[in-house]
Amino acid sequence: MAETVQYYLEQMVPELEDLERKEIFTKEEIKSIVKKRTNFEYALKRRPAQIIDFLKYIEYEMNLDLLKKKRKNRLGIKGRVTISDYSIKRRIYHIFDRAIIKFAGDVKLWVQYIEYAKNEGDHKMLSKIFGSVLQLHPTNPMFWIMASKYEYEINTNIMSARVFLQRGLRLNHDSHQLWHQYFKLELIYVEKIKARRKILGISNKDDESNDESNDESNVERKDSQNFIEITADDDFLKTKKLELKGLDNLPNLDDDNLLLRGELAKVVYSNAIKAIPNDLSFRKEFIDVCQELSDTNTIQEEIYESILKDFENNPEALSYVAERHVANISDVQSVEFVHAIKNSIDEFQKCIETLPNDEMWYLFSKFLLKYSRMVSEPNLIAFLNKKLLKTYKTASESNLASSQMYLDWINWILEKEESNSNDTIKMKGLLTKATDTWPNSSKLWEKRINITISLNDNEGENDSIDELYKLALKLNPTSLILWDSYISWIFKKFKNGDLKDFELEKLLLVCNKIYDCFYFLFIY
Template sequence: MERVQFQQEQMLDELKDLVEKKVFTAHETKKIMKQRSSFEATLVRRVAKKSDFLRYAAYEMSLEHLRRKRVDRLKIPKTPVTVSDFALVRRQFHIFERALKRFKSDVGLWIEYIQVAKREHARSLLTPNSALQLHPKVPALYILAASHELDHLSPTAARSLLQRGIRLNSDSIEMWTEYVKMELSFTESLRRRWDILGISQVETRDQDATPDPDMTDENTNSTDSPAPKDAEMDRLNQPGAEGARARRQILDGVIVKAIMDSAVQALPRIELFESLNKLITTYPSTPVLRASLIAHLDNLLRSTLFEHPRAIKILYTRLLTSTADVASQASTSTNANVEGLRGQALIDGIRRANEMLISVVSETRQESVRQVYAEFALEWCAVENLDENLRLYVLSSLQALIWRQKSSSPSLLCAHIKLMTEAAQRGTVESAKVLAVARRYTSRAPGVASVWLSRLGAEKVLNDSVDAVAKVWHESRRMVSADDGNLVDIWIWGIYSEDIQEKRLNLFEELLNESMGDPSVHRVHEQLVLGYVTALYQCRKGAKTGLETDQTLHKLHHMQNRFVSTGKVWQRLFELEAEGSGDERELERVYELWRKSDMVEATLGWAEWLLKNGKGKEGSELIVRSKGSVGEDEQTALETRWVGVVGAI
């Protein structure tokens, strides 16, 4: 009780001070008191929520923001610090501390608290011990605390925090990336400071010479750069040959490279390389340093994961950017954008990338590596306004690789067919030659759907005979392996080229009859039935075709008797009807067909529709009736999920 009274007295003191300074009116302070009382009453209830604390803290933050704005607007003269200058911020911290006592395990709450303390420059509150003792496996906490230390020119403390975090989270890509980023930031801050002090210019003229004797401590402290607050920075600023050598090594990125080495040794994963690559190529460091770090990263990548497809992509992409010329740019430039190559540089870049990829593909049999080369060829030949001779160079290189290796790689074969088809459309390759190559390639890989799809694409645009294209499509359905992941794409390839809905529906029925004769394509059959249901619904809804409801139901019964119809098929039809006309009679008929395949899903679907359409009693009765037709597990599932449906609505 005494504590509450003491808090109220403090509260009155701060509000009185605000009134005396004319920041708030007496009426406003009364409203503040009333609002705070309301928040406090909420917090002392038996089960306070985290959101209650956050709303209270947000209210105090808005008050502090308003106080600062009014102080600036009213141009209140500066006076010795009084209670109202810090009380609102202090109250924010107090609310967070109370929340953290109750929700110690909430990582998000700790992060919000640290961010508020950082924003208010409350360095003493940012000691991470409490949070990190409870959550030693949360990288974000180490990163926030280290960032704050670095902002206050204490790289040693920041480095110590990140190293501690890495010891406990050595498998965290985020931790390693932030560690490298911190060292990059540290290097850049030193470079800028030394530029201001004139140290780097002196060393440029004579790397072994000592700094200008006129550069005294007094001159150093007179610069706009903040004075160092870290023993390590003090040592680096020392004059003499030893200090000069240390500064040269730092500007060359020796610290950053050492951290990269440690990161790769601890976590040799492609995700780490991708993260570091993004950081280094976009961080606003000097072009010389960036080029040096990129070269070091590429060397690590070659020695660690050279045959990884994503590693190869990083390396060949490097040859297609202007980073190789970055060292020739102004040393003070901090432009992080890498410009694309143009003209002769682009030609040379594509040539170098193409040669590198061919060399890698020639030494491996991994399809994933070949796919990288195929993607490269397709991507760069599709570049707008690319010189035709350059396209033909890539095309001929790809063709030579296939012929030399007698390759049956689906990736390479598909890419070659697609590029030749595009060349034929531009008039640089004969159509007959393209179709002949496509036929030869499907004979090399007869069971691969992707190669057949590439051939079908070529046949569609280059073959004038509709019957010939239809025969190729039929052959592809017969030849492609039932285990191929793209088998469904083969079967539906020609369906959606039909613009007339009734013809599309008839084509679906033909394919369904064909698939019924082959048990190995059961997966395709289900997808065809799903497509058939959608086409049937669209055909009935079409303005020109006008299939009536009774005709639709007749077809549905025909589908049920003739084709293998799963619960998923009837569910799809039910959803289409519910989204469309929503006719209750027809939906009930669909439900009766659906429940024969999946009683639980059908019952829940129909009961939910009834509930949403004002017939909750009928829906509940349906659930009760259906429980008698299913097993014990299904009864439990029905009850649990129905409660969830009712609660959500």
């Protein structure tokens, strides 16, 4: 161990002499550097090795390199490059390499290594790092995405960026991240090409004269390193063959070119939903990607159509598609929003005709309730409230109102500022209807009891608070919510003098037994 440490220290001598000669560090500072590095080197040789020692060593060297650069700038030191100009950076890479040998499975360490090389702008080292990490972690989509982003954003090489994602998808065909990144890459590339064409003022006439040369160059630029075969439907292939290769000349293609209309991204999406066919959230994220970029309405519509086709009996999917009209409108006071929300309502109603179940009705009511609270224009509020009330009543009459829908309905009524005796009677009837329809919903019973208490509805034995609690607990004997509420009610009655000591003791004894049962149920 001592021999290895001594060897590494000897390798530092030329660098330290150069730093002293340039007067960047004093003799005392160099002695301190040697002492620090000696301690770190011995720490790295401990058994077992700990990653924290490597990270501390790397952090020290980074700070030292930063201090060296600041002093060099302050002193105005220029001239030819000497060993001290690159030695610290080379040592940091060496420490990273030594750490990777011992902790090859540590993902965070690899990420730090990549980020350091990126910050240093060392492209050659980055290529080496990506090559190593992708061999050791081929099933981690993050590294394939990082490599692809580096190739496209730093090296501006769309071909290599595609190849990295294709390789990653070959090994991780069910990775959501990789499919979304691949889809986004194609959209970003087309957007960039369109922006470039706009700046250069490239017209269709200019392109027509170059069609023949472009076709030849495309053939020459075909990439032989495709690992995933990306194909589309037969109808599409009859129109234009698309392959994930030879696309560097896209800027010179005409406006009607399929690639510039996002057809390549559509092909990627088509293959993605074949690889992961029954995941609605997976498809929603493609819409999110589209919304980050411009001029993607056509692609979005095709995605929505595919959702309707493949999830025709899924209320969540139908609701998501129906809401698309208002999804991208931020100003709810605009005329555009009024037309959009009407379109969404019409589509919701068609969905209910197609799939008339309780979840579809609930999602429609949830949509109306959400936007009735957001808008401020009186006529629009009145329109949405009227639609919402009709929706609640129709669902209730059809016995398709869920327990959550009843809760939303009750809360919506309570939110209204105006209230009169008719509203109170209607509320009582609604509460009774709700608990009769969903007798095992403890939340509905709790809501009914709390509202009855607030309305001071203690008239009649059947409608008394105690009777309501007894009925609710009989139907929901394991509901902690109701038992907690009942105990609070007991103490409230005792404080008001409506309950005697022995009655309180008797009731609490029963409650304690119930809580003991709950305790054993949760433990065992």
